[in-house]
Amino acid sequence: MSAAGINHVEGLVHAAFTSDGPYDTMPRLMTSQDKDAFIKSLDVTDQFGQAQTARLWEERLLPKYPISPFFWIRVGDVRRQFGSSMMALEAYEKAQQIAEPGADPVYDLSLTAFRKLCEQAEEDAMYNWADANFAYDWIPMQQIEFPTCPEPCQSESLKSRWRAIQSDATDGNGVELYFRAVCVETNVIENIFQVSRNGTTEMVKKSLNPTFSRGTANSISLSSGSPIWTGLVFEPENSRAFLDTADIRCILQNARAALDDIFKMSKVTTPWTVPGLCKLHEKCMEASKFRTSFSRLPNGSLVNVKTKYLPTGRTRGFIRTNVTLNSYHGAIGLCPFQEVDEEFTRFVEMSHNYLSTYGDRPFALAAWLHFAFVTLHPFQDGNGRMCRLLASLPLIRAGLPPLCIPTSLKGKYIAALDHLRTTPSKPEFEPADFEPLMQVFAEGMTNTISWVERRPSPSSTPSSDTMTYNSLTPLIPTNGTRKPIVMVEKGVLSQSLSPAPLLGEAVTGASEGKIDEPTKALEDAFRKVTLDGVVKT
Incomplete structure (x- = not known):
């Protein structure tokens, strides 16, 4: 099992997990130049390199290969890593819509859990605002x-x-x-x-x-x-x-x-x-x-x-x-x-x-x-x-x-x-x-x-x-x-x-801080997931 990809950028927080199946298959018509650029983009060691990788995936590769779940998942990863959980959820759900139903039960299970975290963060934001x-x-x-x-x-x-x-x-x-x-x-x-x-x-x-x-x-x-x-x-x-x-x-x-x-x-x-x-x-x-x-x-x-x-x-x-x-x-x-x-x-x-x-x-x-x-x-x-x-x-x-x-x-x-x-x-x-x-x-x-x-x-x-x-x-x-x-x-x-x-401005509610710890816990849990979707405790 891998964390949203066959190779992934070190340090990224992964909210969606795959089982090295259809979600990890590069687009069939992907050019050799784009493959080389993608593989090179994985070799980053700091936040500045991660930002360049994110730009490549979201602004160049995703628009070129939008009908493959491969880059939707990876774009979701960088959005999540950089603090936009709802935008990450959108990308993860798009990948699920593109793939055949049940293509990867591990991914479906992890996405359901992440969606619940987002829903809970939304409820917390509304409660905190009212209070x-x-x-x-x-x-x-x-x-x-x-x-x-x-x-x-x-x-x-x-x-x-x-x-x-x-x-x-x-x-x-x-x-x-x-x-x-x-x-x-x-x-x-x-x-x-x-x-x-x-x-x-x-x-x-x-x-x-x-x-x-x-x-x-x-x-x-x-x-x-x-x-x-x-x-x-x-x-x-x-x-x-x-x-x-x-x-x-x-x-x-x-x-x-x-x-x-x-x-x-x-x-x-x-x-x-x-x-x-x-x-x-x-x-x-x-x-x-x-x-x-x-x-x-x-x-x-x-x-x-x-x-x-x-x-x-x-x-x-x-x-x-x-x-x-x-x-x-x-x-x-x-x-x-x-x-x-x-x-x-x-x-x-x-x-x-x-x-x-x-x-x-x-x-x-x-x-x-x-x-x-x-x-x-x-x-x-x-x-x-x-x-x-x-x-x-x-x-x-x-x-x-x-x-x-x-x-x-x-x-x-x-x-x-x-x-x-x-x-x-x-x-x-x-x-x-x-x-x-x-x-x-x-x-x-x-x-x-x-x-x-x-x-x-x-x-x-x-x-x-x-x-x-x-x-x-x-x-x-x-x-x-x-x-x-x-x-x-x-x-x-x-x-x-x-x-x-x-004067300054503050985000309250569904910020990344509300969802970081649960997501990290989720990541730890799904590192233990077997292919049949059972979590080992």
């Missing part, structure tokens, strides 16, 4: 009223300045620079990577090269003559690393592709559906599907290396995950997973109604879309980036640029969202105060337009005081200290690095 004590409860979609405050005073000026940039034939780069700034800033504000505020615009100019692809990182440099920076870019709050510039470029390309889709949607009366927004999330987060995190010691060595799997395009309603926000005011509840899909549909319906009714109030629309979506929080990760994309649509329709919030405004941005979360619209109170959030939007767009307007002419020499988005810089200074967390929109609770309680 939780939140400082501020989740706000259902219908209770999020449309803003009553006036549009920011900068609105008309922003339109005029944006039109001037669009019509500027001096170098034709103004609009493109703004769009690239949007793609960079929406990731920087989530601490995906950091961008220096001194230097040239090399990153913005070259980061979105359409011919660039993952795997060619060694031929890429951030500026003329400079080597690629490896192992230098990581997220401060949990030390997640994208170890080379290739990852960062792919992330930026995803952001630009998603922004292009928003422009297309802006031309349609009813711009989105739930499946359409799921596809947008999948496109936006494609490069982040497998994320490796670690802690770096003062001597430079890495510890606590861990890879996570992000179910791109799948709602929390499917993956059975609850999320809370931690704020200075205490825990803030977000939409429970069992309500997510229904609330998502309601969001689409309400947003279409508001978009058709309040087209002359683009900032109010942007603020409502942003706050309603972040309160819904339909996905495990990437909700902040999605919020800013959706908020851009009414701005674009009104002749304004898409939303851009520079990192310098992060404190104001979070404070405005926190203000809305902790002062919801209720009958006994005044309507929720969206004005601070709308002002942050206007200020961020103004600052970005000002930066674009200050760009030098093609014949001038770049100046460090007018250029931004230059180089990627480490977030751990040479003295070994670390920057404090302010807010992270993630699916795990970020550990505070400063004395004050800071």
Whole structure:
């Protein structure tokens, strides 16, 4: 008997077991090149190698051989290993559907046991949520009223300045620079990577090269003559690393592709559906599907290396995950997973109604879309980036640029969202105060337009005081200290690095922690399973 495969990656936790039968037979038409790649992918010794193996299996081999259970089982293994039990269960069940009924009783038995663990984790998540004590409860979609405050005073000026940039034939780069700034800033504000505020615009100019692809990182440099920076870019709050510039470029390309889709949607009366927004999330987060995190010691060595799997395009309603926000005011509840899909549909319906009714109030629309979506929080990760994309649509329709919030405004941005979360619209109170959030939007767009307007002419020499988005810089200074967390929109609770309680996000309920130990026990048990399905005690 084998743990889900004839040869398997050392260290993977296997929830499904086979008996070296039909589930362990490689696809008959599998090319020799793919066989060699698969066999080579088994020879990995660390989390970074496992992540590369996972990408190969899920993104290359499974799409090529989808009618064989072989890769469905192995993709299920890596999904389970990297913390997505429901996505693993989906892959395991797909393998069972493809194979003939009863093809492997050992596999059927192990899958039944794993399914029960997932069901129990779901029940635990619902119970824990119902029993939780939140400082501020989740706000259902219908209770999020449309803003009553006036549009920011900068609105008309922003339109005029944006039109001037669009019509500027001096170098034709103004609009493109703004769009690239949007793609960079929406990731920087989530601490995906950091961008220096001194230097040239090399990153913005070259980061979105359409011919660039993952795997060619060694031929890429951030500026003329400079080597690629490896192992230098990581997220401060949990030390997640994208170890080379290739990852960062792919992330930026995803952001630009998603922004292009928003422009297309802006031309349609009813711009989105739930499946359409799921596809947008999948496109936006494609490069982040497998994320490796670690802690770096003062001597430079890495510890606590861990890879996570992000179910791109799948709602929390499917993956059975609850999320809370931690704020200075205490825990803030977000939409429970069992309500997510229904609330998502309601969001689409309400947003279409508001978009058709309040087209002359683009900032109010942007603020409502942003706050309603972040309160819904339909996905495990990437909700902040999605919020800013959706908020851009009414701005674009009104002749304004898409939303851009520079990192310098992060404190104001979070404070405005926190203000809305902790002062919801209720009958006994005044309507929720969206004005601070709308002002942050206007200020961020103004600052970005000002930066674009200050760009030098093609014949001038770049100046460090007018250029931004230059180089990627480490977030751990040479003295070994670390920057404090302010807010992270993630699916795990970020550990505070400063004395004050800071904003973060925590998964409660059906997280991998709820199911790790039972699965390991299950694995130990099934290592003793005989071919007739009897467990030896």
